[in-house]
Amino acid sequence: MSTPRRIHDIAHARAGDKGNTSNISVWAYNPADYPLLKQQLTAERIRRAFPGLFTGGVTRYEMDHLYGLNFVLLDALEGGVNTSLNLDSHGKSFSYLILGLPIDE
Amino acid sequence: MSETIRLGCGAGFSSDRLGPAVDLAQRGALDYLVFECIGERTMAFGHRDRMLDPSRGYNPQLGARLRAVLGHCRANGTRIVTNMGVANPRAAAALAISIARELGLDGLKVACIEGDDVGGLVDADTAFMDHPGTVGDVGLRMVGANVYLGIDALLPALEAGADVVIAGRIADPALFLAPLAHRFGWAPDDWTALGRGTLAGHLMECGMQITGGYFADPGFKDVPRLADCGFPIAEVGADGGFVVTKLDDTGGCVTPATVKEQLLYEVHDPTSYLTPDVTADFSRVGIERVGHDRVRVTGASGRARPEKLKVTVGFDGGFLGEGGVSYAGPNARARAELAADVVRQRLTRRNGFGGDLRVDLVGLNSLHATAQVPAGASEDIRLRVAVRSTERDDVDFMLWEVESLLCCGPAGGGGYRGQVTPCVVTHSTLIARDLVRPTFEMFAA
Incomplete structure (x- = not known):
């Protein structure tokens, strides 16, 4: 059995923070993979994948013409950059948390 | 042939590199060099610094940056716009003047922008927009409150001929939008032009995050000569369309992928990016490679600016x-x-x-x-x-x-x-x- 592909194999991402809200944009390298990306990365899947971390709502915005998705995660930063005790208090590394999700094929 | 204006970003955060900014000042042929150096944390730390020493409270690297670029900017006709005044723009302007004199730059005009400090308008009963409760409920000592100012705070100084404009809390994209609105005479309700100029500012304001910084992922997203990454340049036309690029012999890269990642950086709903100047719409933006390390960005738009302004309260x-x-x-x-x-x-x-x-x-x-x-x-x-x-x-x-x-x-x-x-x-x-x-x-x- 081969190792399952991960989102990282088909997409790149960047995370940003504003207060206690994180946003993560995810972009398909190849337009042909965008439908798969869109099917795999639903707001519901991200909320379910990390219930201990993303306790607030997750909203997905679609940028179809650029083959990208933008996830906005409320209450995701343990209070935000100034109150989180996480080493990564900005949640910068969340981009790679999403990219680490397996592709269900 | 239509006129374009060249904007460079010399810092995208308070501790950003100095060398690539000097490079831009020296040979970027820039009309404006912008230093964006405030985050929510650095703003509050500025207030703390000022409380400990009333002559401080501005960006700690202000002196080093100005010493290194002022002479080049003077020689090349490049004007500087920055928020490095942080919690003390007046002291920052005084330092800029003393450095200009040291360097023999007689007559250099430095404008100090104030009015963002709204500590006097915030009290214990002030309610938060992002958090339950009021200022009083926090139970910590307030150190300062600053409103995000827009281009209306910067334009009078540019019109008066300032060579260096030093402000505190200005909305980041406005540092880039103000020179554009000034040069092209955009009306304060030309929402389309302001939306496009805001996109240029939004893409530029994090410095190398659009030229290959914060991007490399070896084997997946390779970036040439990351150690020598250059800061970005935007060549903006009178209609607000622009090309993002960088100096030829610097490291890094400008590609549709670097631009896309920055397009939605710290953006929530792409149709509604709120600034003091405009509600910008990035949802239909076109991104196209037009040369090596040259990406054209078009199609941003805008709607009326928000009625209220955002204030950050620091404790x-x-x-x-x-x-x-x-x-x-x-x-x-x-x-x-x-x-x-x-x-x-x-x-x-x-x-x-x-x-x-x-x-x-x-x-x-x-x-x-x-x-x-x-x-x-x-x-x-x-x-x-x-x-x-x-x-x-x-x-x-x-x-x-x-x-x-x-x-x-x-x-x-x-x-x-x-x-x-x-x-x-x-x-x-x-x-x-x-x-x-x-x-x-x-x-x-």
Whole structure:
């Protein structure tokens, strides 16, 4: 059995923070993979994948013409950059948390 | 042929590099060089610095940056716009004047922008927009409150011929939008042009995040000569369309992928990016490679600006202490977990310990600790203990406990380090636009 592909194999991402809200944009390298990306990365899947971390709502915005998705995660930063005790208090590394999700094929 | 204006970004955050900014000042053929150096944290730290010493409170690198670029900018006709004044634009302007005199730049005009400090308009009953409760409910000492000013705060200084404009809390994209609106005479309600110029500012304001910084992922997204990455240049036309590029012989890259990642950086709904100047719409933006390290960006638009302005309120958050000890080799994970358990027991048992406590095992579950614990057995694990408290005693006690693990904890622990840093807490509120009155004053070297 081969190792399952991960989102990282088909997409790149960047995370940003504003207060206690994180946003993560995810972009398909190849337009042909965008439908798969869109099917795999639903707001519901991200909320379910990390219930201990993303306790607030997750909203997905679609940028179809650029083959990208933008996830906005409320209450995701343990209070935000100034109150989180996480080493990564900005949640910068969340981009790679999403990219680490397996592709269900 | 239509006129274009060349904007460079010389800093995208308070501790950004200096060399690439000097490079742009020297040979970027820029009309404007913008330094964006404030975040929510740095704003609050500026207020703290100013409380400790009334002559401080501006960006600590202001002097080094201006000394390095002012001469080049003067020689090349490049004007500087910056928020490096942070919590003390007046002192920053005075420093700029003294550096200009040192460098023999007679007559250099430095404008100081004020009016963002709205501490006097915030009281205990002020309610937050991003957090339940009021300023009084936070229970911490307020250090300052700053409103995000827009281009209306900067335009009078540009019109008066300032060579250097030094402000505090200006909305980041407005630092770039103001020179465009000034040069092209955009009306304050030309929402389309303001939306496009805001996109240019939004893409530029994080410096190298659009030229290959914060992008490289070896084997997936390779970036040439990352160590020598250049800062970005935007060539903007009168209609607000623009090309993002960088100096030819610098490292890094400008590609549709670097532009896309920055397009939605810290953006929520792409149809509604709120600034004091416009509600910008990035949802139908076109991104096209038009040459090597040249990407054309078109199609942004805008709607009427928000009625209210955002204010960041900063509080003194006390102290953050972080201490750590490492465990490596056979059974490292079990020994580190035991060390964590010992520290937790001893801190929570202490009378009156009041700090917020977090314990991580770096190498096992730190950054994504609350998300997942991987199954792999790392044999190089660092215990990290963090405590935040308004009481310095809590923090010092924790560091002592962690250091004591060297002799009193599990076998083979080593490499203790501990540090204490001051903390700030920030929350946001909204304020009526007509309560905000930006002003400027011009000084000449």
